[in-house]
Amino acid sequence: MTDQSKQDIFQAISDPTRRSMLKLLAEKEMSITEIVRFFPISRTAVNKHLHILANASLVRSRKVGRETRYTLNPEPLVELKDWLTFFEQYWDRKLLALKRYVEENSDQT
Known part of the structure; x- marks a missing residue:
């Protein structure tokens, strides 16, 4: 990923849902299924928010079996x-x- 395609950190945290996700992921690694339970939005919307956070390098993801698990990347x-x-x-x-x-x-x- 080039710097030009990378999401701006300030844009990424501008949304209150994404800020809440960061707090949630600071506590522990979670799957999309687990994250969805905390928000009144669709799985697709959660996935889009996670994609923005990942593009800003604010979250890390890893595959565990069939699911993707996310955690905060604080750097x-x-x-x-x-x-x-x-x-x-x-x-x-x-x-x-x-x-x-x-x-x-x-x-x-």
Whole structure:
């Protein structure tokens, strides 16, 4: 698979169902049949979501007999963590400013 055909990690996690699947697969390896039980969608829809996650390298699959089993592959999440870490500096500043504002204004009441 080339980088161009690889699913963008941010697009892959943009869907709440896929985020839920990642949490589920972080706990243990599961087959599609097991995963389907947790979602009010068809097996075909679950398979499509797993395909997107696999294209983003967020899940690994392996054949066990006639079934395919899936598990979380956390390594690509480092890219997401790095991106979010960059913005923490802005959140920290805003929270510090809010703290100062609240402390300054709480004396006036």
